[in-house]
């Protein structure tokens with residue numbers, strides 16, 4: 001797997017003393033979609049800003065395309081695209097001119113055919129002569145994407161691309177991002193939306209308080225940390241867990257009316273469901289009747305919440 005971005009020991013302490021990044025190490029593979037998942041203030045925007053030259057790191061190194069960004073800044077930055085959270089300027093510019101200008105900023109020759117293609121793909125061509133300020137919020141977001149694509153970046157950062165947009169537009173944007181990947185662009189996106197990471201990403205990094213807690217392939221993360229939960233509603237409440245179930249990870253909840261199984265973590269989903277079947281057989285053998293079973297696998301969301309809430313969030317080494 002070829003690496004396109006190597007971040008080592010990246011630390012950022014803002015004036016005033018707040019440390020937004022603490023020794024971040026991160027490798028991004030060429031051609032992947034990487035989701036950086038973390039709560040508000042975790043350091044996601046700071047991390048992107050450091051790679052895109054908007055934030056000066058306090059220490060650490062960033063290599064992109066195999067070269068030191070600190071040394072070859074101009075040439076490397078031209079190969080990186082950034083879709084920021086908000087549009088800061090350009091509100092009075094018409095769409096076409098603004099997007100064309102973004103390409104020129106990187107010293108590239110004009111390419112009207114490419115700009116038209118980008119605007120059409122983002123359903124903005126009809127609006128090419130409209131001032132950006134007159135567009136809807138969702139369209140403004142698309143203009144941001146168009147501007148970032150105008151100079152044909154190989155590595156694209158999307159800072160919360162779908163925050164505050166409606167479900168339909170969100171799905172639309174996911175499709176656009178998937179298309180970029182098909183064309184070979186490497187995509188790093190930040191998000192609060194677990195669903196977004198679950199849907200889009202090849203790998204997921206979880207960041208909290210400026211530290212990367214865990215990086216893994218999405219499916220491996222879900223398999224390794226995922227658990228099976230089953231709620232077995234009993235026909236009559238129990239005072240304590242029956243002896244026949246002492247070997248299983250079960251407990252009584254809802255005043256003994258429901259038997260709760262939580263297990264199967266680390267061995268994939270099948271181990272959990274098979275064990276739930278054993279539990280139900282043991283109940284039947286013991287003559288304990290039940291009326292319903294609600295069984296589900298934990299999602300990336302459960303994993304994320306557990307990680308963030310856990311008192312001893314695992315270190316990256318421990319998790320690897």
Ligand SMILES: Nc1ncnc2c1ncn2[C@@H]1O[C@H](COP(=O)(O)OP(=O)(O)OP(=O)(O)O)[C@@H](O)[C@H]1O
Nearest residue numbers: 014015018020038039040041042043044045046047
């Ligand atoms: N220019 C700045 N000066 C001082 N502190 C800052 C600055 N920019 C960000 N911070 C602080 O650094 C921390 C990380 O912020 P950052 O914007 O990187 O987080 P984030 O994960 O992107 O959050 P969100 O999801 O809310 O966008 C926060 O505590 C924030 O208040």
